[in-house]
Amino acid sequence: MGRIVFTEHALPAVRPVNHLVDGEDIVVRLQDGGALASLVATPSAPGVVVAYEADAIDPETRLGWSVVIIGYASSVAEEEDGSDPYEATLVPWVHQTMTRVLRIVPDLVTGFLLDEAEQSPSRSRPPSVAADA
Numbered sequence: 001m002g003r004i005v006f007t008e009h010a011l012p013a014v015r016p017v018n019h020l021v022d023g024e025d026i027v028v029r030l031q032d033g034g035a036l037a038s039l040v041a042t043p044s045a046p047g048v049v050v051a052y053e054a055d056a057i058d059p060e061t062r063l064g065w066s067v068v069i070i071g072y073a074s075s076v077a078e079e080e081d082g083s084d085p086y087e088a089t090l091v092p093w094v095h096q097t098m099t100r101v102l103r104i105v106p107d108l109v110t111g112f113l114l115d116e117a118e119q120s121p122s123r124s125r126p127p128s129v130a131a132d133a
Contacts, residue, residue: 002054004028004104006073019054020089026052026069026104027076027086047072052104057114067111069104076101 005014017028050073057064076086086101 002026002052004073005051005053006048018091019052020086022103024106026071026106028102028104029086030100030102047074047105049073050104063114063116065111065113067109069106070108071104071106073102073104076103 001016001018003014003016005012007013019026019028021027050071052069052071053066055064055066057066
């Protein structure tokens with residue numbers, strides 16, 4: 001699970017999506033008519049710059065990792081027989097028909113690790129903010 005960041009009507013937009021890694025690329029499925037489907041019209045269209053972020057951070061220990069990928073997203077062509085090459089391996093988490101596939105080719109990859117060495121007494125959990133009466 002991760003978040004794709006793209007431009008919609010000249011403003012930043014973020015959508016949660018599930019993904020798989022194919023070599024060095026990130027692959028996500030799209031539904032026709034959704035905001036993400038408008039990123040690329042055809043497999044021959046030039047890629048659109050997007051960001052993709054995935055993380056796993058434990059809320060109790062505050063340990064984990066985060067990775068951000070910035071790259072070019074383009075539509076994945078159907079197989080010669082018209083089938084979706086990722087239909088069996090990338091199953092949507094939502095109950096919507098996903099008819100298109102988007103491949104993100106990384107150009108820049110950054111990340112960080114939240115580990116025990118970064119935790120210190122001065123970085124304790126902030127107190128809960130009480131509502132004003």
